[in-house]
Amino acid sequence: MQHEKLFEGEYRFMQLIWDNAPVNSGELVKLCESAFDWKKSTTYTMIKKLCEKGYIENNDATITVLVERDTAETEASRDFVDRTFSGSIFDMFTAFYGGKKISEEEAKRLIELIDTHREGR
Numbered sequence: 001m002q003h004e005k006l007f008e009g010e011y012r013f014m015q016l017i018w019d020n021a022p023v024n025s026g027e028l029v030k031l032c033e034s035a036f037d038w039k040k041s042t043t044y045t046m047i048k049k050l051c052e053k054g055y056i057e058n059n060d061a062t063i064t065v066l067v068e069r070d071t072a073e074t075e076a077s078r079d080f081v082d083r084t085f086s087g088s089i090f091d092m093f094t095a096f097y098g099g100k101k102i103s104e105e106e107a108k109r110l111i112e113l114i115d116t117h118r119e120g121r
Contacts, residue, residue, distance in 0.1 A: 002075060003067055004053045011076075012036070013046050017056060018069045025061045 006014060016031055017023065023031070025047060032038040032046075047063060050056045055067045085091040102110070 003055065003072065005079065006053075006055070006072065006076070010046065010050060010053075010055075011072075014050065014055060014069075014072065017050075017063060018065060021056075021063060021065045023063050025058065025063055028063055 013032070013036075016035055017028070020028070020031060025044070028047070029038075029040045029043045032043040033040075036042075038046075047056065047058055051058055055065070055072070057064050057066055081087060081089065081092050085095070
């Protein structure tokens with residue numbers, strides 16, 4: 001299931017939640033003030049936005065995670081490859097390495113990764 005995209009500020013906020021959940025909304029206000037210099041109203045606006053996007057839930061002032069960090073990061077990575085490289089992992093890899101050499105160990109690990117995800121297996 002693909003979730004609505006997180007913007008940069010929302011992603012940073014989610015990182016704080018992932019690191020501290022479940023967390024009381026009052027405590028989250030203090031964490032955001034310290035980490036981002038946000039006012040209480042900004043934190044509550046972000047809580048509301050991310051509840052609407054389905055990333056978190058606010059029950060009795062306790063914020064819990066509905067979308068785990070690894071799921072969000074996987075979706076963001078796939079979105080990046082789709083937008084930037086028309087979905088081509090090969091094009092992404094080529095651009096990333098840009099002519100640099102990789103070690104034997106890196107090559108071995110990449111081959112293992114490819115074999116694991118190859119179609120038809």
